[in-house]
Amino acid sequence: MLHIKNGIVIDPKNGINAEKMDIFIKDGKIVEESEVKNPEVIDASNKLVVAGGFDMHAHIAGSKINVGREMRPEEMRTVRLIAGKFRASIGRVLLTSPAIGYEYAKMGYTSAFEAAQPPVGSLHTHEELDAIPMIDKAALPVFGNWHFVLKYVAEKEYEKLRSFIAWAIERTKGYGVKVVNPGGVEAWMYGSNCKSLDDEVPGFGVTPREIITALIQETENLNLPHSVHLHCNNLGTPGNYQTTIESMKLAEKFSNDRRQVLHVTHVQFNSYAGSSWRDVASGAEEVAKYVNSVDNITIDMGQPIFGHATAMTGDAPFQFTLHKLTGARWSNKDSEIEGGAGIVPIGYLPKNPVHALQWAIGLELGLLVDSDKVVLSTDYPNGGPFTEYPYIMAMLMSRKMREKELERVSPYVQKASSLPAIDREKTLYEVIQMTRSLPARVMGLDVKGHLGIGADADIAIYNLNPLEIDTSNDFETVYKSFKTSAYTIKSGEIIAKDGELVKEVWGRTYWVDARNKVSLDAIDADLTEMFEKYYSLQRENYGVEERWLRKPERLDVGEVR
Amino acid sequence: MLILKPKIEFEVSVDAEITPSIALASEEEIANFEVFYGKEKRKLSELFEVKKEGDSAKIVLEGDFSKVKWVGARMDEGEIVIRGNIGDHCGAYMTGGKIIVEGDALDWVGAEMKGGEIVIEGNARNYIGCAYWGDATGMSGGKITIKGNARNYIGEKMGGGEIEIHGDAEDFIGTEMKDGLIVIHGNCGFVGGDMKGGTIKIKGNFELVPGFKKTDDGFEGDVNVGGKGKVISF
Numbered sequence: 001m002l003h004i005k006n007g008i009v010i011d012p013k014n015g016i017n018a019e020k021m022d023i024f025i026k027d028g029k030i031v032e033e034s035e036v037k038n039p040e041v042i043d044a045s046n047k048l049v050v051a052g053g054f055d056m057h058a059h060i061a062g063s064k065i066n067v068g069r070e071m072r073p074e075e076m077r078t079v080r081l082i083a084g085k086f087r088a089s090i091g092r093v094l095l096t097s098p099a100i101g102y103e104y105a106k107m108g109y110t111s112a113f114e115a116a117q118p119p120v121g122s123l124h125t126h127e128e129l130d131a132i133p134m135i136d137k138a139a140l141p142v143f144g145n146w147h148f149v150l151k152y153v154a155e156k157e158y159e160k161l162r163s164f165i166a167w168a169i170e171r172t173k174g175y176g177v178k179v180v181n182p183g184g185v186e187a188w189m190y191g192s193n194c195k196s197l198d199d200e201v202p203g204f205g206v207t208p209r210e211i212i213t214a215l216i217q218e219t220e221n222l223n224l225p226h227s228v229h230l231h232c233n234n235l236g237t238p239g240n241y242q243t244t245i246e247s248m249k250l251a252e253k254f255s256n257d258r259r260q261v262l263h264v265t266h267v268q269f270n271s272y273a274g275s276s277w278r279d280v281a282s283g284a285e286e287v288a289k290y291v292n293s294v295d296n297i298t299i300d301m302g303q304p305i306f307g308h309a310t311a312m313t314g315d316a317p318f319q320f321t322l323h324k325l326t327g328a329r330w331s332n333k334d335s336e337i338e339g340g341a342g343i344v345p346i347g348y349l350p351k352n353p354v355h356a357l358q359w360a361i362g363l364e365l366g367l368l369v370d371s372d373k374v375v376l377s378t379d380y381p382n383g384g385p386f387t388e389y390p391y392i393m394a395m396l397m398s399r400k401m402r403e404k405e406l407e408r409v410s411p412y413v414q415k416a417s418s419l420p421a422i423d424r425e426k427t428l429y430e431v432i433q434m435t436r437s438l439p440a441r442v443m444g445l446d447v448k449g450h451l452g453i454g455a456d457a458d459i460a461i462y463n464l465n466p467l468e469i470d471t472s473n474d475f476e477t478v479y480k481s482f483k484t485s486a487y488t489i490k491s492g493e494i495i496a497k498d499g500e501l502v503k504e505v506w507g508r509t510y511w512v513d514a515r516n517k518v519s520l521d522a523i524d525a526d527l528t529e530m531f532e533k534y535y536s537l538q539r540e541n542y543g544v545e546e547r548w549l550r551k552p553e554r555l556d557v558g559e560v561r
Numbered sequence: 562m563l564i565l566k567p568k569i570e571f572e573v574s575v576d577a578e579i580t581p582s583i584a585l586a587s588e589e590e591i592a593n594f595e596v597f598y599g600k601e602k603r604k605l606s607e608l609f610e611v612k613k614e615g616d617s618a619k620i621v622l623e624g625d626f627s628k629v630k631w632v633g634a635r636m637d638e639g640e641i642v643i644r645g646n647i648g649d650h651c652g653a654y655m656t657g658g659k660i661i662v663e664g665d666a667l668d669w670v671g672a673e674m675k676g677g678e679i680v681i682e683g684n685a686r687n688y689i690g691c692a693y694w695g696d697a698t699g700m701s702g703g704k705i706t707i708k709g710n711a712r713n714y715i716g717e718k719m720g721g722g723e724i725e726i727h728g729d730a731e732d733f734i735g736t737e738m739k740d741g742l743i744v745i746h747g748n749c750g751f752v753g754g755d756m757k758g759g760t761i762k763i764k765g766n767f768e769l770v771p772g773f774k775k776t777d778d779g780f781e782g783d784v785n786v787g788g789k790g791k792v793i794s795f
Binding site for chain 1: 696
């Protein structure tokens with residue numbers, strides 16, 4: 001039992017803005033004072049108390065990051081921790097599994113979700129998630145190029161599609177429906193791509209527009225905790241902001257009281273105006289305007305951080321384009337009839353006009369989009385390390401810091417983006433919202449991202465007094481304070497203190513079970529046939545059993561039919 | 562000057578990033594300098610006899626150091642003389658000063674070095690002046706001289722400086738080389754794959770990879786990567 005005393009709480013979900021409050025913890029949950037007897041007391045006087053950070057879009061496990069580690073030995077030369085009480089942890093930006101858990105914990109983050117799980121690689125993904133200590137986890141399997149999906153969309157068999165989604169999420173022990181460059185990765189199998197929403201997918205006669213619409217429709221029919229999570233077509237191409245807005249418009253006819261119906265991810269990579277890399281400019285203002293005008297869409301930033309990064313996405317054709325553009329190493333992955341992936345090392349240089357512009361666009365999105373619609377992310381490790389989230393937080397809150405940073409970046413951003421002209425400074429409350437309550441809401445997890453009674457006791461305490469700090473001017477203090485928490489508490493246990501690890505704990509792996517809402521018999525024959533014809537493994541051997549996971553947490557969304 | 566002699570015959574490798582600047586430290590500091598013996602942390606004085614004479618930035622290693630790695634790595638000044646054989650990574654990343662090995666050296670001599678000089682009186686093995694795996698640039702300054710023979714991968718991704726081998730070498734000389742000079746007095750195997758720039762001079766026989774054009778004074782390539790590297794017989 002814990003008693004966090006005299007802390008200054010910011011808890012956007014419950015409307016609490018910098019109030020001195022005590023918090024009580026029992027059995028890993030936040031409880032009323034009356035339920036706690038002789039607790040351990042943490043003196044949080046003059047300190048900021050918030051919910052643990054929630055990274056809803058990062059690549060932390062699965063075949064992609066592992067291939068990244070294999071092909072980037074130079075990333076593996078930074079020793080962070082020598083084995084002792086804790087496990088050895090290494091990595092510069094690409095971290096080993098223990099390092100991922102440890103670095104999140106030190107920063108006050110307590111949940112991180114793997115944003116693209118190749119379904120056939122689910123077992124591997126879960127083995128890796130099971131090797132990440134400290135945090136709660138989940139993984140989003142990718143659907144946008146899976147032959148079943150393309151087939152059912154082409155045949156307009158929407159009930160079968162719904163059954164298939166439920167089947168697939170259960171088999172992969174996944175959390176929701178991720179869509180990466182729908183149709184485009186299948187087209188890549190023939191050396192092509194789907195650049196616009198109306199490009200036909202070879203061999204299936206369907207378009208990205210139809211795939212996205214059908215997947216939103218059936219995800220909403222199942223009413224899954226998380227909405228469709230979309231990596232748009234035409235990523236990383238000048239002029240692509242229009243494709244992004246068009247994709248967002250596909251959600252127009254859907255709504256949900258609890259959450260968005262479409263989450264568009266790492267939007268920075270999808271907010272370019274212009275017609276080539278020579279005249280590329282920011283399309284962030286238009287994207288922000290659209291997102292702010294609707295209630296059913298959320299986004300995350302995909303903010304680049306200057307320095308090393310590794311591009312890794314399920315968007316295999318884009319990765320090839322990137323490889324051709326930069327000349328860097330490239331690895332291509334094929335996941336049978338489900339899609340693919342690619343990996344390319346990248347470094348963001350402040351003096352490079354395009355990199356500087358990407359950096360500016362990320363910040364524009366963070367600043368211009370309402371704080372209840374944009375989640376802070378780097379799309380780790382695509383935009384850079386998650387350990388630099390404090391940099392983004394400080395930048396969003398301080399115009400002065402942005403002006404200082406603008407001096408060291410390519411002057412190209414002055415004419416190609418609106419960042420230099422943006423006066424807006426987000427408040428501490430908004431930044432806490434963008435890193436805690438909003439990602440929890442986007443993911444549909446009521447017990448996360450807030451400090452109300454009944455919430456999970458995942459809490460971060462920072463050496464920052466919100467009543468005194470001037471976030472506009474003291475940006476260095478803000479950055480330093482968020483870099484390492486004074487305390488990180490996971491399920492009621494202190495796991496890190498003053499930037500040092502205290503205890504190794506193992507978080508849950510959430511997975512969603514929607515089987516009770518559908519008829520699996522309807523797709524049984526199709527599954528058998530497709531596995532026999534196209535997969536390299538037997539249907540019986542496909543998928544992950546719950547008992548194989550270290551600490552599974554099943555979210556049953558099924559009402560009895 | 563600091564003189565080190567192994568106290569025991571090493572069963573596993575010793576990771577000792579010693580540079581001449583430690584010769585300037587007090588005897589106690591030197592004795593307590595941390596090295597790894599296999600996976601165990603040890604004090605320098607537990608593994609070596611330590612003798613300090615005068616106050617110059619010089620280290621003399623006496624005996625067999627072939628299991629001792631990283632000697633002179635990142636050094637920027639002074640001198641190291643090894644009266645015997647030396648292990649892997651000798652002089653890696655060094656920026657200045659001089660290393661003389663009177664015996665043989667193993668792999669990764671002067672990997673990614675930026676300045677200074679390394680002389681190996683005996684033979685050396687693979688990866689001389691190369692880039693570590695994944696890195697973009699190998700040796701970019703200074704000079705490495707091998708009086709004996711060398712083996713595979715010499716100056717891979719080299720960006721500057723000079724490597725001179727008096728004896729023979731084996732395959733993959735100057736692969737992905739960008740700048741600088743490699744001189745081989747003896748014979749060698751495959752030369753110049755994906756070479757972008759720089760010069761390789763060879764006195765003996767060698768095999769050129771396909772992708773080089775004949776020019777007045779030798780060959781230019783590798784055309785597969787639009788390279789302007791020169792391979793010259795002398």
